[in-house]
Amino acid sequence: MLKLERRPQPSKAWVWLAPVVAVIATMIAGGALFAMLGKDPLVAIRTIFWDPLFSEFAFFYRPQLLVKGxxxxxxxxxxxxxxxxxxxxxxxxxxxxxxxxxxxxxxxxxxxxxxxxxxxxxxxxxxxxxxxxxxxxxxxxxxxxxxxxxxxxxxxxxxxxxxxxxxxxxxxxxxxxxxxxxxxxxxxxxxxxxxxxxxxxxxxxxxxxxxxxxxxxxxxxxxxxxxxxxxxxxxxxxxxxxxxxxxxxxxxxxxxxxxxxxxxxxxxxxxxxxxxxxxxxxxxxxxxxxxxxxxxxxxxxxxxxxxxxxxxxxxxxxxxxxxxVPAAAIQMFQGMLLFFLLAVDVMTNYRLRLTRREVA
Amino acid sequence: MTAPVLSIQGLTKAYPGVVANSDVSFDVMEGEVHALLGENGAGKSTLVKMIYGLVKPDHGTMTFQGKPYAPAEPRAARAAGVAMVFQHFSLFDALNVAENVALGMEKPPRLADLAGRIREVSETYGLPLDPFRIVGDLSAGERQRVEIIRCLLQDPRLLIMDEPTSVLTPQEVDILFQTLRKLTAEGVAILYISHKLEEIRALCDTATILRLGKKVATCTPADTTARQLAEMMVGTVLHTPERSGRALGDVALELTEMSVRSPSAFGCSLKRISFAVRKGEVLGLGGVAGNGQDELLGALSGELRSAPEMVRVHGNPVGALGPIERRGIGLLCAPEERLGHAAAPDMSLTENAMLTGSLREGLERRGFLDWGRAKGFAEAIIARFDVRTPGPGNAARSLSGGNLQKFVIGREVMQRPEVLVVNQPTWGVDASAAAAIRQALLDLAAGGTAVVVISQDLDELMEISDRFGALNEGRLSRIRPTSELNIEEIGLMMGGAHDMEVAHV
CATH class of the missing domain: 1.10.3470 (ABC transporter involved in vitamin B12 uptake, BtuC)
Structure with a gap:
């Protein structure tokens, strides 16, 4: 049985790890979403995260990163x-x-x-x-x-x-x-x-x-x-x-x-x-x-x-x-990011413990 | 007193990094009051939690009334006949007594029937209580009665009480003891946790002493002196705080007819409080919790403001100043609540040293913070007050209550205050640490600081204060030299019966 146990102090590692885990989880869940919309999930993820930076037309997109960021x-x-x-x-x-x-x-x-x-x-x-x-x-x-x-x-x-x-x-x-x-x-x-x-x-x-x-x-x-x-x-x-x-x-x-x-x-x-x-x-x-x-x-x-x-x-x-891909799917994608982050955040203050089922 | 009600054999419980209980065995007999003694962190609460089904032991067994006993949760413990009165009450202020009792029951009866039973039990055991009063209006002693009656309604065979007298007046303690004796006469066993050794000597038949998670002795408290008990708990010889003869100086802190409204609906507003403390003097302010102690500390720290001339330090009006300005002129305070008030739980000790030390320790220059010096200050507190922690980078909440208390008191003591006000300075602190804190307060006074100690521990106030006054419903009794007082008179002062009118003519 999995159990959440409060950490004596907040974990420093998880403070920084949580966003990374959240981004990866978003990619996976987002990929599933795109697959359900009938798009190739790998292509969709690559289009969103890779193409703006490293594709043939990246010179056009890269400045946009600063403009939007x-x-x-x-x-x-x-x-x-x-x-x-x-x-x-x-x-x-x-x-x-x-x-x-x-x-x-x-x-x-x-x-x-x-x-x-x-x-x-x-x-x-x-x-x-x-x-x-x-x-x-x-x-x-x-x-x-x-x-x-x-x-x-x-x-x-x-x-x-x-x-x-x-x-x-x-x-x-x-x-x-x-x-x-x-x-x-x-x-x-x-x-x-x-x-x-x-x-x-x-x-x-x-x-x-x-x-x-x-x-x-x-x-x-x-x-x-x-x-x-x-x-x-x-x-x-x-x-x-x-x-x-x-x-x-x-x-x-x-x-x-x-x-x-x-x-x-x-x-x-x-x-x-x-x-x-x-x-x-x-x-x-x-x-x-x-x-x-x-x-x-x-x-x-x-x-x-x-x-x-x-x-x-x-x-x-x-x-x-x-x-x-519909515009709403992208907004959902961004929302998912926040959702996963808040979920993973629990790990900063709690740790998972594997406990044997106790006999009542 | 024949058969053991509860028998504990070899209970062991380890948490990551610390063994809370190691191979603890003892018996609690039918109809006896059995004291459980030990310093903070000695493992008393873990042991009790195992008996009450809140924590599962790693090894060892328990027998309850001759049958194997391994409660999986408090509900199972209650069903078996174990009840517990916690130190912190779990009551809802806005509900009445009967509603509060009903909330804790599996299948509550109709409120009218329950009220009848509450009356019946409260009369049988001499605990007068009206089931329809709102809990928010009850005194701490009455709230405790609600908790006790809640337990007694379950008809327990073993009643566990965690520091039950810390919130009571001496008279209320007497009433509680009568109730407990009545219970034991009926064969109920009581497991009694307390720091107050005299109390244990008066009440308990047997005492089991824990130190660092192990049982060190079982003895008959009536045949042992309080000092012997304390030394068994600590494992070393105790020092009694020494008072050197002090010359009193000018008046350092003076309150004149100070009235302050409490910010909370269930708080207690201060009404026309006047007193003066001289340099080098220790003023003890007793009183049952909730009679204006928090508000008085707030009014002195600057969290609550009053008219300027109601509070004077060295003759200068400071009533309208905020906490930072008051620290600037040397009026320092240490509130009762360690976590969340005196210290920020998730912040490191260094950051918590900055919390009140930034100004007087020069940790701040034009708003910019010197974390290096703050760390040095935190380390100095840790070293001087023997705070047990791996280092100043640890979060405040990772410290045990007693260690954090040493830290927050030490933080103010080390800032060389002109006037120091502390509320419950040794609450929940073990005997040796409490002695160290009291000694530090006396040393400050010897150095010319005016010290105000607000406390519910009468022994502490008798030990360190020169003069004594009691708070009752936000009013202050007449202040009298401690040497003239006995515990009976103090009890009356705390109850507000004595000298109250005289004080306000």
Whole structure:
């Protein structure tokens, strides 16, 4: 008989092994899924995980890895700080949208003025927009004890309506022949978040993501704020005893997460997406939750998990176009990854023991 | 007292890395109170868990009332006639007594019938209890009665009690002892676990002493001194804490009419508490658990705030300051609950040293943490307070209760406090470690620290405190010099009957 036994302390090996096991289990279960859809599972897995990196056309896909990975990493880093402290911001998607709107809004307001200061102002506006959107659940939680999960999640739908309203109204391109959507910021050099090295996929958002990873790593391991965040997550009462002000921590964690999500939205709208449109958001804010957990809420883990998740996005698109796999199958594939990870996670705190059936 | 009710032969149980019990044998006779004595980690709880069917022995056999006995689970043990009152109660605050009792039963009768039986049993054994009272409103002593009655309803032949008096006033202890004697007169055997040696000498007929998982002796406690018992448990000669004559200095900590609301619905708000502690003085605050001890510690540590002038340190108002600022001026605290309050269970000892030591030990500079020094600080605590652990990298929850207690008390003691407040400093700590902790507190006082010890262990308070006061329903009794008091008066102070009105005129 198999029995779970609590470990005296969390296993260090399993903390890092769990994501690997989860990825392998996902490949197996995903392969089975593709087989049931009538596709060759090996080809499907190869298309998703191998082709974007090493196939003939990889030069086209590789930059996409950074383009798709950067917003995921940026958002997930912010989320992970809150998650570590037991503050559950589920509304990064909304903060991402609002950051994109405020960032793009500043850029569009300056159009067609050219100046070095336009882009930095947009960056600030994007961070501020995401921060402000996240402050709504934060302040409500601190003042009235509302549940930040529900409030932040519901604000995503508010943000989506705001996005639709903006792309159909205030930010609509006056020279756009009545089509919804804003001017293309890619055609406005002062506001364009262009590739820093042509063909590399490297834009300012990638740089910001790298800085965020390093910043979060230092904060969590070397700074009192990071220590207090971890302490609050592990033992809230001990944290209060140590001197942590829980309300202040809620404001800081949600604020940082909102600002980073807002930045991600701003870099996306001024770079790869180019313009505000009704369907501008593609769920980065939600996928980032998976990325944060897959990366063990650890900055370096999140960087790797973000790239892996970007890979499944790109590979998924290739599989859709080349093998005719439905888009939903790819989303299921990503969901499975989180599912397996949470299941395997049990091994960090428990070990399996083979026990002989005891005679009652 | 004729036949053995329970006979244990060669019980052995090993866990990975540690042998909890090795070849333990003894008999519990019909109608006797049999004490089980030993330090923390001596294997008492493992042994009891085996008897109660929670743990399966690796070797050895048990006989219960002449028949082979190997309970697979507590249900089987209960069916055979073994009942147990745990140290930590498993009661739901929001339900009433009868509902709580019904929850623990296999086939509960109708509540009205059950209430009748509860009344009947409680009257027979002198444990007055209203079956329809809400458990959240009961005192710790009354809650224990609920647990005892729950056991007695099963008509047990052997009753196991784990540290039953740790939450009782002396008067309540007397009532409990009368109940236990009534039970033994009916032939029920009682296996009694306790740290309180005087109690065991007064109550128990036989004592089995465990050390490091082995039985070291069986004796008659009435014929043995408490000191001999303690030395058998520890295996070495004990040191009694020494009090050197101390000169008292200025008032270091002063509370003036402090009232603080409890943050929890079943907590106890503090009502107009006033006292002053001088440098070099040890103030002992007794009282039954749940009468405001946690709240008082919180109000002193800064977790609960009051009006600024209600708490003064060296004359400066600090009531509105948070824990970090209070540490800055030398007011340090060690809460009762080790895991989750004084220490973060899954964090390492180094991280837990950082938890309160960051400021005063200079482990932090402009918000950046010096983990090297934190590790050094943790190692210093481990060395000075003899904390048994492989090293500072181990998680707090991997330590035994007593060792973690040494760590969290040591962490505050080593930060050279001006004022130190500790709640239950030796709770669940073995005799030699408790003596070491008490000595450390006395040494601090000798060095000029004002020490406040909140404790439910009266012997401890009598031993180390200069003055004594008792908390009762959030109020503080008049504070009196310990040397003038006897245990009877203390009991009355704890019950709130004596001097209460005088104190609040």
């Amino acid at each position: 950067a917003p995921l990493i940026l958002i997930a880093i912010g989320l992970s700080l809150g998650f570590r402290a037991g503050i559950w911001n589920i509304g990064a998607e909304g903060q991402y949208i609002v950051g994109a709107l405020t960032g793009a809004g500043v850029g569009l307001a300056f159009y067609p003025l050219e100046g070095w200061f336009v882009f930095p102002l947009m960056v600030m506006a994007g961070a501020l927009g995401g921060w402000a959107w996240a402050m709504i659940p934060a302040v409500l939680k601190v003042k009235f004890g509302t549940n930040e999960i529900l409030v932040s999640l519901m604000l995503v739908y508010v943000a989506e309506q705001l996005l639709a309203s903006m792309s159909l109204g205030l930010m609509k391109n006056p020279e756009g022949f009545g089509f919804p959507g804003s001017r293309n910021l890619q055609q406005y050099p002062s506001a364009h978040n262009a590739e820093l090295i042509a063909g590399s996929g490297m834009h300012w958002g990638v740089v910001a993501a790298m800085i965020a990873v390093i910043f979060a790593y230092i904060m969590l391991t070397r700074h009192i704020l990071g220590f207090h965040i971890r302490l609050t997550g592990e033992a809230p009462r001990a944290a209060r005893f140590a001197g942590v002000n829980p309300g202040r921590l809620v404001l800081i964690c949600l604020g940082l997460a909102g600002a980073l999500a807002g930045l991600a939205g701003m870099f996306e709208v001024s770079g790869p997406a180019g313009r505000v449109s009704i369907d501008f958001n593609v769920g980065y804010g939600f996928t980032a939750i998976i990325v944060a957990f897959l990366g063990r809420l650890h900055p370096l883990g999140i960087a790797l998990a973000g790239l892996l998740m970007a890979l499944t996005y790109i590979g998924g698109e290739i599989a859709q176009s080349r093998l005719g």
